[in-house]
Amino acid sequence: MAEAKKVIVTGGAGFIGSHLVDRLLAEGHQVVVMDNLSTGKLRNLNPSATFHHSDITHQLVNDVFHREQPDIVFHMAAQVSVTESTKDPINDAAINVTGTLRLLEASRRFGLEKFIYSSTGGALYGDPEVNPCAETTPIRPMSPYGLSKHLGEQYVELYHRLYHLNYSILRYGNVYGPRQDPHGEAGVIAIFTQAMLEGRQPQIFGGGEQQRDFVFVADVVQANIRAMQHGDGEAINIGTGETTSVNCIYEALQSIIQYRWDAERRPQRPGEIYRISLECSKAARILGWSPQISLEEGLQQTVESFRKGVRATA
Numbered sequence: 001m002a003e004a005k006k007v008i009v010t011g012g013a014g015f016i017g018s019h020l021v022d023r024l025l026a027e028g029h030q031v032v033v034m035d036n037l038s039t040g041k042l043r044n045l046n047p048s049a050t051f052h053h054s055d056i057t058h059q060l061v062n063d064v065f066h067r068e069q070p071d072i073v074f075h076m077a078a079q080v081s082v083t084e085s086t087k088d089p090i091n092d093a094a095i096n097v098t099g100t101l102r103l104l105e106a107s108r109r110f111g112l113e114k115f116i117y118s119s120t121g122g123a124l125y126g127d128p129e130v131n132p133c134a135e136t137t138p139i140r141p142m143s144p145y146g147l148s149k150h151l152g153e154q155y156v157e158l159y160h161r162l163y164h165l166n167y168s169i170l171r172y173g174n175v176y177g178p179r180q181d182p183h184g185e186a187g188v189i190a191i192f193t194q195a196m197l198e199g200r201q202p203q204i205f206g207g208g209e210q211q212r213d214f215v216f217v218a219d220v221v222q223a224n225i226r227a228m229q230h231g232d233g234e235a236i237n238i239g240t241g242e243t244t245s246v247n248c249i250y251e252a253l254q255s256i257i258q259y260r261w262d263a264e265r266r267p268q269r270p271g272e273i274y275r276i277s278l279e280c281s282k283a284a285r286i287l288g289w290s291p292q293i294s295l296e297e298g299l300q301q302t303v304e305s306f307r308k309g310v311r312a313t314a
């Protein structure tokens with residue numbers, strides 16, 4: 001096990017962040033969460049973490065760093081909705097670009113060991129000509145969200161060049177698993193699962209043959225843990241290299257949940273990427289990471305945890 005560290009997880013009350021917090025605590029690290037609870041939930045938050053109800057765009061970020069003196073920052077807080085980013089690109093940039101910059105400024109002042117930045121593979125490369133696409137694929141975001149996450153990456157790299165701030169950038173595929181918000185616009189597995197368990201009819205947009213690289217949240221957490229000691233100065237895809245269509249996901253969940261009804265078919269949403277998967281040999285080589293949870297197993301675990309939630313509120 002790695003030496004115990006003091007870490008800050010921004011967005012630690014969110015979907016991926018809260019799983020990372022649980023794992024870090026289980027490994028004996030001291031964990032501080034910064035979250036404004038805009039999409040995150042207090043019920044996700046591990047009570048053993050120190051919680052600062054704070055906004056990453058606010059100058060009080062410096063006070064938190066001053067008080068906590070972290071060794072490592074996992075930066076997961078973000079405006080994560082592609083639709084919202086199109087409706088309000090200024091707010092998207094304020095959180096994803098300026099918020100990231102504020103954390104970088106605080107990090108360089110306090111002599112951080114490492115800054116680990118959660119980025120996106122799915123929204124960065126556009127509709128790539130070759131799949132699975134490697135990290136060298138041209139960056140061609142199709143939304144303000146994709147661009148703001150990439151600008152965050154570029155600031156991280158700049159702070160390395162200017163101030164030698166050590167970093168890793170992790171570019172995730174479509175992450176899924178327990179605690180994902182089933183009421184958002186993204187996260188098709190959470191949305192379908194919740195609807196099927198409640199006996200509602202899920203909607204499929206644009207034929208359902210769109211294909212994505214679905215990666216289970218525990219695998220994404222493991223990539224972050226590996227990045228504490230490996231992958232310095234690198235941007236690394238974190239996915240499976242496989243593509244699965246939305247229709248396939250629907251059928252797999254139907255069979256696990258024993259849901260008989262067809263989906264409601266809706267027109268394609270503008271700007272939706274048709275097919276993407278991430279080539280992840282760099283993660284294997286540099287982080288010693290590869291996904292361990294098959295889609296089938298991940299879907300089973302997700303349904304199981306959503307079932308408990310539905311029972312609890314019934």
Ligand SMILES: NC(=O)c1ccc[n+]([C@@H]2O[C@H](COP(=O)([O-])OP(=O)(O)OC[C@H]3O[C@@H](n4cnc5c(N)ncnc54)[C@H](O)[C@@H]3O)[C@@H](O)[C@H]2O)c1
Nearest residue numbers: 011013014015016035036037038039040055056077078175
């Ligand atoms: N879920 C995915 O499929 C996916 C894919 C690629 C990249 N990512 C990245 O992973 C990270 C985590 O995403 P998630 O899916 O867990 O989303 P999430 O919405 O569950 O988590 C984001 C967290 O950030 C917090 N937050 C938002 N704005 C904030 C602000 N201004 N100040 C403080 N906290 C703020 C929210 O309250 C929430 O707890 C994000 O950086 C996202 O861009 C996610």
